[in-house]
Structure formats: structure tokens, C-alpha cells
Amino acid sequence: MKCFFPFKEKSKSKPKAESAPELRKKNRSQKSKLDRETKSSSSLPSPRSIPELYKEKEHNLRVFSFHELKEATNGFNRLLKIGEGGFGSVFKGTIQPANGLANPSLVAIKRLNQHSLQGHKEWLAEVQFLGVLSHPNLVKLIGYCSVDGERGIQRLLVYEFMPNRSLEDHLFSRALPTLPWIKRLQIILGAAEGLAYLHEGLELQVIFRDFKSSNVLLDEEFKPKLSDFGLAREGPTGDRTHVSTAVVGTYGYAAPEYIETGHLSVHSDIWSFGVVLYEILTGRRALERSRPTAEQKLLDWVKQFPADSKRFSMIMDPHLRGEFSPSVARRVAKLADSCLNKNAKDRPTMSLIVESLKEAIQESESKSSPGNGKSPSPRPKLVKGKSK
Template sequence: MKCFLYFRDKSKSKQSKSAPELKNQNKSDTSSASRTTKSAGSMASPRSIPELYREKGQDLRVFSLPELRDATNGFNRLLKIGEGGFGNVYKGTISPADGQGNPTVVAIKKLNQQGFQGHKEWLAEVQFLSVVSHPNLVKLLGYCSVDGERGIQRLLVYEYMPNKSLENHLFNRTMSTLPWKMRLQIILGAAEGLAYLHEGLEIQVIYRDFKSSNVLLDENFNPKLSDFGLAREGPTGDHTHVSTAVVGTQGYAAPEYIETGHLTVKSDIWSFGVVLYEILTGRRTVERNRPQSEQKLLDWVKQFPADGKRFSMIIDPRLRDQYSLVAARRVAMLANSCLNKNPKDRPTMREVVESLKKAIQESEDGNPSDRNRPESSHSNMANSDRRKDKMGATGTSTSKKKIPPMLQPTKRSIVV
């Protein structure tokens, strides 16, 4: 999916061996524009991300370009595991800084020198990820910054996430179906990561790019949020929002942010609601190969209210009734609250976390009885409706095998 706006920012420094700094920031696109200077004698203002970064940024490892070239066998195409607006991502192996111990498998992002997202987002990732620390946020191990005759070289080194992204498992039909309870556990972890950004730091962080492709999965399918290039500090003092250029991914950005450029944590809540419906339905936010009435996910699901008899018709058919209808209704109602047109009426991420925990408990307690419930006829109705889609004009099946909707996965903006 394409972003609304891209920008480039050329650096004139040579070799960076110390923690990089943001310089000459555009005030219209930073949270500093919304900061309030407090009067003398009042409580000190929260420290900004750059201020916190100066404390913690020295913990990051600074890699040389030859080190990372060797780690990826010369950025071999066979080791490429992702690509996006930032550039390509490679699987690599690095040795410990002291030369002692076993090599570590990592993911290495390499800035596309002809790209549009560029240096500014690279700096944002370095600064934000050096400050935050949470089990559901991807860990940045280090970076490389070199300016030479061949242009700038900007790279980031992350922990390796072997199970790719939530997007892969929801929409790639060649992969096994992600079970219902695992979907809930993954989205709960993502919610806890967002709650930490919104409420668990000295300052408030607005993630601004929550989507299924940015929820990465480790070897145990534990979720971690990645890609902090668009993250911004939240408003402080008497300010209610941060004013920024409108950036993000189509289908996930909150409508009030698109219309006004006013950014708050409630913008993240909207995006979270979109992903909740992706988890429920197994559909992307936009699918152009479907009938007109079904192309936009949020418009389509409105036809099947969470408390209605036809609700089960939106549930991902690959789950094959192996889910709790009670919990699914709760998740849909939670999604609807996140997608409230009035941002003030959307829940906080802490409230989202508590609701998801209840849904998981309902799935554990009620799933067997759900399968024998009278409402199961609604699922049969959904299955019948799907069978009709495979019937010809004579009412006979046109295929002996069930053919799921085949979708070409779109490229992620940045994937680790």
C-alpha cells in the first residue's frame, strides 16, 4: 500500500561514529511545534525524545559498512527478506562487538539511495528505538551511517523476527491458517506495545503507522511493533494535538488526521480498529478484486452488525468454526468503538487491552459450547452463501475443490 506523502532529507556529514542527531527539523512536522513552555516555578516539562536519546543512544552499536556488507554476503539478493519505501531488508549474521561468543542472526535495513522516505525517517527510528524498551517492540541493535563519494549509506540492524509479519499469516494463502486464539494473543501483544507508547513513557509517543505488516512475529509468534520512522511525540501542556504533514498507509489512517493533519494517540486507536477487523475477516482493508460492495473492508462489515444474526458471515472462513462467537462479537464491538468518528469517544489502549483479555478468556471458556450453539446456523448460512458463489447457473458446483480468494500480497512499506 502506498503512503500519502514521502519526503527526503539529505545529510552533509561525512562518517558518523557517534549517535546521530536530528538537525534542521521542519517545525511543521515535529511534535516540538506543539510543546508548551511552562512558567517559572511550575513542574518541569517532560524531556523530548532527542533529550532522552542523548542519554541512551550511546548504548547502540555503531557498525561499519564493510561489517554489514560481510554480514549479508555483499547484500546478496538471496538474503533479501523484505522491501519497502525505506529500501531492502536482508537477513544477516554479525559477530559480537568484542569478538567473543557466537554470531547473531539479524535483520538489516539498507536505505534506498533513490528512495523518498530517506534520512529523516532513519534518524527517527534510531532515536525512538534507542529510548523505548518493551517486550512487544522490536529491538534495535545498532546502525551504520556513512557519507562518501558514492552517496549516503544509512542502515539499521534489528533483532531477527523469523515468523515474518501478521500480514503474511493473515493474507498469504500459501501459509497455514493462523488459529483464532493465536490471532487474539498476537493482537493483545500489539495492543500492549501501543499502550506502552501511549502511557508508559516519560513522554507520549504516537506510533502513526499501525498496520498488520508492522506487527512482526518472533520464533514463538510473540508480536513486536516495528518501523518507527513515522512515530512522533505526543502533545504536551495545554495542546490537544500535534500538527504534522499527513503521512501513513491508505486504509489505516484516521479520517480526522487525513482531513486536518491533527495527530493524537486516538489516531493510533483508529488504525488498531482496522486491524481488528482484518483479524476477524482475513481480508485486507482494500481488495480491488472483490465486488464493488465488498472492496472496502470497513464499508462491507457494516452490513453485518456485531449483535446481528448474520454477523458470523464476516468471520474468516478458514477458521472453520474453530472460534468463539461470543469472543468474536466482543472483538467486533471493540473494533467499532476504536473506529468511532469522534476521536474522544474511542477507548484508550489500556481499555483495549482489558477488552482483549476478556475475549481471550471467553474463547478459552466458551469455545466448545459455541460450536453447539443455535447461532451455529448463522455460520452454516455463511458457508451456504459461499457455496453459492461457486455454483454455476444450473446450481451445480463448478469445482470439486474449495478455491479460496487468491490475493497477491502487497509490498510492505518497511518489513523486518
Template sequence: MKCFSIFIKDKSKKKKRESRTAPELRNQSKSDNSALSQTRTSSRSLPSPRSIPELYKEKEHNLRVFSLQELRDATHGFNKLLKIGEGGFGGVYKGSITPPNGRGDPIVVAIKKLNTQGLQGHKEWLAEVHFLGVVNHPNLVKLLGYCSIDGERGIHRLLVYEYMPNRSLEEHLFKRTPTLPWKTRLEIMLGAAQGLAYLHEGLEVKVIYRDFKSSNVLLDESFKPKLSDFGLAREGPTGDRTHVSTAVVGTYGYAAPEYVKTGHLTIQSDIWTFGVVLYEILTGRRAVERNRPALEQKLLDWVKEFPPDSKKFRLLMDPRLGNSYSFSAAQKVGKLANSCLNKNAKERPTMSEVVESLKQAIQEPGGSSSANKAPPLTPSSRNGGK
């Protein structure tokens, strides 16, 4: 069975089970679009921003439509040995596809396959196609194409991305050795911040990423970061609206408290989660680690014991860094993280401001000179003194 373009209706008069494809789901009701966008302002006197699906129509021709057989061949039948990850909605495989014109060397790609025989996860799949079909930024992963088939043997939803050979920030922070150098950590966070700033400020409509975490920051061959997995992304509020009301989803330990409490989603929710990951790159610890002592399991609770202005702040730093980091830069990053984690969402910095702060931190001298080393611990600092 061939794949169908997302916005081309199937004119076949066959059984509904065979012809009910992603395009028809888009047109049969408002449910999918409501999962991707908020109702635009009704005032006709002011121009309304176009929704993501509307913007997608202009760019859908840039995406390649694959047949299921093409992607089976690309992954040798979705061979387990080629499986490189497992997302919330399906497995990810390394594969190789032919160039669009059929000439030249095969292109290495990552292929995400929804692990479902029903429609569970379809909205997330459709969200990824819509958002990644619209956005264009060096710090966002590039979607190359998709496959969508509804047939007697089940529903198939696949996405084809550019391949990121260095996997994720999560793997290098928590699973791999040697550890990421200090400057590389900051450069990764800077690139991620630039990607978020683009989503918040660089498009016709504001985009709330909603799932920023170290596992969704992928790294190319030069460790350049790119945000991935847009299945939970939402359009931001428009007109006089201050937030988007939605079910609370995401990863425990990262979600902003006001979002968890009320279900009100804003771009400030992304800024909170960015602050969590800033502390992950400082400490080398996950947001939640159940195997640690009770008082250390939740990262944000534990780091409160080591304020950036205190002498004992260095006890918070990832011990694998040794002295190979700038203590003054680390303090700046700690203060930046705290500002992102402000309980008052309105007082958090914008992502553009976060970008500028990280640029300044990167310009700090390295940690090898004595002038930049952390001060030694004294009895007063051990007791909480500053």
C-alpha cells in the same frame, strides 16, 4: 569509510560532501528535530517533558555502531537471496553479525538499507534511531545498532534489528497457510495493544506510532508480536496542545478520518488504525482489496453489513477459521473494533482499555463447543434481522 556515532561531531576538515554526517545534520538546524518532536511548553513554572532526542542522549551508548563493510559481510554483499522484505524506505535483509565482544556464535539480525543516493528518507531513518533507541518494551522490536556514512559514492543509512523469524502478521493472515488459529490472533493483537499502550502512556513523552498495520506487526519464534518501523512516529502534543499538525502520511485504508481531513495527529489516530486491524483478524480480509466486488473493496464499509449483535455476524468471520473460534469472543472483538472506529475521536477507548477488553476476549471458552458456536442463519437474519 568508517561509521560515525549519531551525536558525535566529525572534527575532520575534509570536504563537506565527505564529512556531512547524521550528527551534523542534527546540529545544523532544527528541521530534523521538528520532524521528531513538538515544541515543549514554554512555562518555566512547570517541568517540561524531555523530547525524544534528549532522552536518546542518555541511551545512545546502548546502540552499536557498524561499519558499512561489516554489514556487507553480514549479508554477503546484500545478496538478493537474503532479502526478506521491502519497506517504504528500503530493503530488509537477513544477516549475521559477530557478538559485540567478538566471542560466541554469530547473531542473526535483520538489516534495513535505505535505497537512496540522496537524503530522501533520512528523517525517517533518524526517527527510527531516536525512538527505538529510547523505547524498551517486549512488544516493540529491538534496535541493535546502525551505520551512517556520507561519502563520494553516496549516502548510506542502515539499521540493524533483532531478527523476527515468523515475519509479519500480514503474511500469516493473507499469504500463508495454514491460517493463524483464533487464540493466536487474539494473543498477537493483545501484545500489539500492549506495545501501543506503552508508547501512549508508558514514557515521559507520548509517542504516536502513526503507522499501525498488519505488516508492521512482526512475530518472533513463539509468535510473540513486536511493533516495527518507527520512521513515521511522532512525539505527541505537550502542554495545552491537543494535537500535532503534520502532513498526512501512512497507508491507505488505515488512517483515521479526522487525521486525513485536517492533518491533526493524536494518539486517538493510532486507536482508529488498531480498530481496522481488529477487523482484519476477524475477517481475514485486508483493509482494501481492489479485486473484490465494488461494495466489498473497502473493509470498513463491508463490515457495516454484519453488526456484532446480529445473527449474521458470523458471515463476516474468516471462513478459514471454520467453527474453531468463540463466537461470543468474536462479538466482543467486533464491538471493541467498532469503539476504536468511533467517528468521535474523544469517545474511542484508550489503549489500556483495549488491552483489558482483549484479555477478557481471550478468556472466553474456545469455539469447539456448541454453546459457543454462532447461531444458524434464519430467513430474517439473511434479510438483516437481529
């Protein structure tokens, strides 16, 4: 599914502003230098950048030859294609162990489109970020291939294979069984723990920038792992509240302040998370052009059915057949609303979201049938964020 795109920037009001980017670049460079000098005089060590951290860990990644990966995919056979993104195709493959002793293993191999100049930047970002990051809820990068030859540039990535596809597939594909309520909550909790690690678990902040249901992959036990780090960015440092960047992402998921200003922060990921929360509640995509006009944009549609209203149940995924806790569903909707607060600073942190989802799962399990082996537990109280 080709969802990646650059948002259109607003037109400039004055022709003479053409030189402004260079001036802004110079100012940012000077400010960056000043920030570094200020930090160097402080007793607190400044956080290392992803490229700096990558230099320490790059030896952990395996470097493949193009021939190895071509053989692994039977010549990039179309029958082995399992996905397609904005910058290339993903194939299921089988690689031999580096030491030649263990059994061959299944992997996912992403091959960059040779004509994608922008894609090379995203490929490099994935190598560096996933070469540094390590968490149970992040997809594992095994290695890469980088070849510049007479037949062109070849850039490939080799990941662990995720047999149960993505959250998007299980929410929206009618060829697959309906994803049960508890399983939806467990998957989105795992995704939240992955984001919490990026935002709060490292010496620097990492902004995922493209959180959506198709980037939440599922292993053989339906454990979720965030994938596709091509758009990830380092977060602001020092006294800065955001980083300024080109506006890219996926329609329906990007935070409004990011679209309008290009100012990126962890709050942008929180907004995207709120969108996906409503996707798991409703079984609807963030944007569906095939629906009636009033229902095409998910966030606009759900506003008609507030969590505290009697009409709220009308937004719930009919494929759940009522097999969910209505009170927990309302709580999850309120959590989504807090993530979608127009004031970015009033959105909850990922650590608070993680705790809220744990409580939601606990309450759902306590309200389920006695046959599940769970004993009832006191009704927990979710962390409440401010409403939109």
C-alpha cells in the same frame, strides 16, 4: 510491500494563502516558546523530548561499518532479501559479536534507498525512537550504520531477527497455515500492550502513526513486536490535544480526522487498531482492489453485518472453519467499532483495549474444548466503547 505514501492534500482555495505556512510556522514557534516559558514557571517538570532522551542512551546502540553489514548479507544478496518498504530493502544477515567472544547472531538489516531524501528523516526517527524505547512488544534496534562517502550516502539499521514474519503474512498468505483464533487474539493483545506503552507508559506520549498488520512482526514463539518507527511522532504536550503534521501513512488504516486536518493524536492509532481488529476477524485486508466494488474497502463491507445482527457470522474468516467463540467474536467486533468511532475523543484508551482483549482471551479459553487443560471460568464482561 510498498505501502507508505503521502496523502494528497486538499487544494487551497485562495492563491494569496501561499505565505500562510510561514505565518503558521512563526505562530507555532511563538506558541511553543510561550508553552515552554509557562511550563518552566510551573512546579511540574516538562517532559523531555525523544532527542534529549536519546542522548542519554545512544551509547547502547552499536555503530557498524558499511563493510561489516555488506559482509553480513553476502553483499546484500537478493536471496537474503526478506522485505521491501517505501524507503529501502530488508535483508537477513549474520553479525559477529562486538567483543568477538559469543556466537554470531541472526539479524534483520534495513538498507535505505540512497536516492530517498525523505527516507533519511525516517531513518533518523527510527534510530532515536528505538534507541530510547524499550518494551517486550517493540522490536529491538541493535545498531546502525551511517556513512557519507564518495559512492554516496549509506544509511542502515540493524534489528533483532523476527523469524515468523508479520501478522499480515499469516492472515493473508495462503502459503502459510491458518492462524488459529486464540493465537490471533494473543498477537493482537501483545500489539495493544506495545501501543499502550507508547501512549501511556513514558514521560511523553509517542504516536506510532503507521499501525497495520505488516508492522506487527512475530518472533520464534509468535510473540508480536511493533516495527518500523520511521513515522512515529511525539504526542502533544501541555494543554494541546494534537500535533499538526504532514499527512502520511497507509491507505485503509489512517484515521479520517487525521486525513482531513493533519491533526495527529493517540486517537489516530486507536482508529488504525480498530481496522486491524477487523482484519483478524475477517481474514481480509483493509483494502483489496481485486474484490467486487462493494467489498474492496473492509470497513464499508463489514458495516453491512453488525455485531448484533444474525448476519454477523458472514464476515468471519472462513479459514477458521468455525473454530472460534461466536460470542467473543461479536465482542471483539464491538471493540473494533468503538475504536472506529468517528468522534476521536470517544474511542477507548489502549489500556482499556488491553483489558478487553485479556477478557476476550479468557472467555475464548473457557469455551474451548476440555482437552486444552483449561478450567472454565466465569464469563467476563468486556469494556464497552461507544459505537460508531
